[in-house]
Amino acid sequence: xxxxxxxIFDSGVGGIVVFKEIxxxxxxxxxxxxxxxxxxxxxxxxxESIVELTKKGIxxxxxxxxxxxxxxxxxxxxxxxxxxxxxxxxxxxGIINSTVEYVKxxxxxxxxxxxxxxxxxxxxxKNSILKQIPNANVTNKACALLAPMAEEGWIDNExxxxxxxxxxxxxxxxxxxxxxxxxxxxxxxxxxxxxxxxKNNVExxxxxxxxxxxxxxxxxxxxxxxxxxxxxxxxxxxxxETNFKNVASKLLGNIVENLKLAKI
Amino acid sequence: xxxxxxxIFDSGVGGIVVFKEIxxxxxxxxxxxxxxxxxxxxxxxxxESIVELTKKGIxxxxxxxxxxxxxxxxxxxxxxxxxxxxxxxxxxxGIINSTVEYVKxxxxxxxxxxxxxxxxxxxxxKNSILKQIPNANVTNKACALLAPMAEEGWIDNExxxxxxxxxxxxxxxxxxxxxxxxxxxxxxxxxxxxxxxxKNNVExxxxxxxxxxxxxxxxxxxxxxxxxxxxxxxxxxxxxETNFKNVASKLLGNIVENLKLAKI
Numbered sequence: 001x002x003x004x005x006x007x008i009f010d011s012g013v014g015g016i017v018v019f020k021e022i023x024x025x026x027x028x029x030x031x032x033x034x035x036x037x038x039x040x041x042x043x044x045x046x047x048e049s050i051v052e053l054t055k056k057g058i059x060x061x062x063x064x065x066x067x068x069x070x071x072x073x074x075x076x077x078x079x080x081x082x083x084x085x086x087x088x089x090x091x092x093x094g095i096i097n098s099t100v101e102y103v104k105x106x107x108x109x110x111x112x113x114x115x116x117x118x119x120x121x122x123x124x125x126k127n128s129i130l131k132q133i134p135n136a137n138v139t140n141k142a143c144a145l146l147a148p149m150a151e152e153g154w155i156d157n158e159x160x161x162x163x164x165x166x167x168x169x170x171x172x173x174x175x176x177x178x179x180x181x182x183x184x185x186x187x188x189x190x191x192x193x194x195x196x197x198x199k200n201n202v203e204x205x206x207x208x209x210x211x212x213x214x215x216x217x218x219x220x221x222x223x224x225x226x227x228x229x230x231x232x233x234x235x236x237x238x239x240x241e242t243n244f245k246n247v248a249s250k251l252l253g254n255i256v257e258n259l260k261l262a263k264i
Numbered sequence: 265x266x267x268x269x270x271x272i273f274d275s276g277v278g279g280i281v282v283f284k285e286i287x288x289x290x291x292x293x294x295x296x297x298x299x300x301x302x303x304x305x306x307x308x309x310x311x312e313s314i315v316e317l318t319k320k321g322i323x324x325x326x327x328x329x330x331x332x333x334x335x336x337x338x339x340x341x342x343x344x345x346x347x348x349x350x351x352x353x354x355x356x357x358g359i360i361n362s363t364v365e366y367v368k369x370x371x372x373x374x375x376x377x378x379x380x381x382x383x384x385x386x387x388x389x390k391n392s393i394l395k396q397i398p399n400a401n402v403t404n405k406a407c408a409l410l411a412p413m414a415e416e417g418w419i420d421n422e423x424x425x426x427x428x429x430x431x432x433x434x435x436x437x438x439x440x441x442x443x444x445x446x447x448x449x450x451x452x453x454x455x456x457x458x459x460x461x462x463k464n465n466v467e468x469x470x471x472x473x474x475x476x477x478x479x480x481x482x483x484x485x486x487x488x489x490x491x492x493x494x495x496x497x498x499x500x501x502x503x504x505e506t507n508f509k510n511v512a513s514k515l516l517g518n519i520v521e522n523l524k525l526a527k528i
Contacts, residue, residue: 038310046302046503144416145409152408159430162423239310 002224005030005232006215007061007069009054012040012151014186015072016248016256018095018208022070025216028226031233032064034262038239041147042075043116043184050118054080056264058088060236067224070215071095072208074184075116078124091218096128098214099181099207104132106203108179112171115183117142125183139174143167143184150186153247156193164193172198181205189247236262266488269294269496270479271325271333273318276304276415278450279336280512280520282359282472286334289480292490295497296328298526302503305411306339307380307448314382318344320528322352324500331488334479335359336472338448339380342388355482360392362478363445363471368396370467372443374403376435379447381406389447403438407431407448414450417511420457428457436462445469453511500526 006022006029008015019033036042039053054076061069068091071077071084077094085092103111113125120142129136145163154160171177180202182188188206195204219225233255237244240261249256270286270293272279283297300306303317318340325333332355335341335348341358349356367375377389384406393400409427418424435441444466446452452470459468483489497519501508504525513520 039313041305049303145412145418148409148412154409159423159426162426166423 001227002067003030003226003228004065004067005032007064007066008033008072009036009057009061009069009076010034010072010185011036011042011076012147012186013037013244013247014147014150014184014189016251017188018070018072018185018211020251021206021208021212022215025212026219026225028228028231029219030226030231032061032066033233033235034060035235035237035244037237037244040151041116042073043118043144043147045118047079047122050076050079051083054084055087058084058092060262060264062088062090066090068093068215068219070211072185074207075118078119078122091222093211093215093218095185095207095211096124098211099205100128100132101214102210103129103179103181103205106179108203109133109135110137110174110176110178112139112141112174112177112180112202113183114141114143114146114167114171114180114187116147117144119183125181139171139177141167141171146190147184147186150189150247151243153243155189155247160190161193161197164190165197168194168197177202179203179205182207234260236260238262238264265491266331267294267490267492268329268331269296271328271330272297272336273300273321273325273333273340274298274336274449275300275306275340276411276450277301277508277511278411278414278448278453280515281452282334282336282449282475284515285470285472285476286479289476290483290489292492292495293483294490294495296325296330297497297499298324299499299501299508301501301508304415305380306337307382307408307411309382311343311386314340314343315347318348319351322348322356324526324528326352326354330354332357332479332483334475336449338471339382342383342386355486357475357479357482359449359471359475360388362475363469364392364396365478366474367393367443367445367469370443372467373397373399374401374438374440374442376403376405376438376441376444376466377447378405378407378410378431378435378444378451380411381408383447389445403435403441405431405435410454411448411450414453414511415507417507419453419511424454425457425461428454429461432458432461441466443467443469446471498524500524502526502528
């Protein structure tokens with residue numbers, strides 16, 4: 001047993017979806033969240049910048065004495081996970097690997113991936129999937145506007161619906177599509193809209209849900225889980241003048257009351 | 265007379281609107297355009313990052329032997345113009361100052377400004393306007409989605425119309441609004457949509473048009489204008505795997521054929 005907190009790193013408000021999922025499977029854990037709202041969005045940044053920003057985020061969480069770190073941002077995972085894993089001793093889980101493991105277990109072959117321009121361009125999802133499932137058909141769809149739209153708080157208005165309809169056009173045309181990975185942390189905010197638009201038997205994969213279960217397993221196997229009740233939650237942002245509170249409080253309620261400024 | 269080119273620096277495709285405007289008033293000038301598509305969007309970045317990126321862009325254009333530089337990006341102008349003017353000998357014009365001068369001449373008092381989150385947060389427009397027109401009423405509206413939407417090429421579809429309608433809501437409620445400054449280079453791409461939505465006597469100010477006229481005046485006054493015909497145009501991007509060509513060719517046609525990669 002280990003009472004230290006879990007650290008969650010994200011580029012903005014999207015990781016709050018992962019935070020919520022982690023709570024479900026890890027209700028006793030203390031959590032410290034860092035949202036890099038000042039540098040958001042990561043999606044269109046260079047690999048070099050993303051690695052630099054992710055390192056700063058990880059170091060901030062380590063300074064807060066966390067026991068394990070979750071990178072909730074798909075772009076940061078795809079561009080920086082390998083680098084930061086080499087640099088720090090602390091266990092770091094990225095949002096991609098646990099999902100690819102799940103897709104393999106389910107024996108999916110025809111897989112769609114929606115993600116940011118940066119993540120799609122890096123081919124991180126495609127490469128990770130093909131490493132585990134060499135005969136998979138992976139169809140990528142870059143969705144430049146979805147993450148900014150989530151940060152704006154537009155997750156179910158008419159504009160969001162039309163935007164998602166536009167982005168799903170090609171994916172809808174794929175015969176026998178079995179699974180659609182929401183490859184950016186923000187996208188589960190649009191899950192209902194996506195489900196309505198797809199209207200078929202495609203499994204929509206929420207990477208946060210999968211990661212939360214994998215994290216629970218990992219903590220138990222390493223005897224790092226916390227058995228005490230009344231966990232404590234802290235949220236740090238690198239820029240507090242954002243729409244963060246509006247979006248995050250819809251998902252986490254009171255937990256979002258006290259936002260702290262992280263100077264990194 | 266000076267045959268060297270004019271340099272245009274922008275964070276992406278938005279500056280192509282300024283490019284087009286500059287052509288109208290400066291038809292003999294050679295032009296070298298640099299779009300920092302790799303680091304786009306600047307709107308939500310820190311001042312520090314924007315200054316760093318703008319410096320790199322200016323240095324690239326100086327290495328191409330330009331005679332004068334236009335910063336077409338509102339965010340870069342608001343956050344970095346003062347710094348780069350101090351650092352380099354070459355004349356540098358930003359997109360804000362010439363527009364503020366125009367607003368003053370027209371004796372506008374009730375002024376709206378649409379711009380990116382970063383530009384609005386910097387209060388660059390408000391401060392510049394109040395310095396020239398102390399009794400002005402300036403109403404800011406941050407429009408986080410418009411620049412990414414322009415880069416996506418969605419400039420007149422239903423999604424663009426609904427998004428603009430949403431962003432104009434507060435501005436429409438202002439009594440006696442006289443002028444609306446499109447404070448981000450990308451926004452004139454939406455000028456028709458904005459005009460349709462406003463449907464009143466507000467003057468929509470296209471900062472590129474104003475800047476183009478100011479540049480012409482500046483070149484003539486310094487005897488830096490080019491009198492030769494058959495000007496040459498070059499477009500450099502920091503990342504060429506983008507939607508740039510689709511959007512830019514709608515505005516500039518053939519000029520956009522040969523895009524070059526700028527390694528900065």
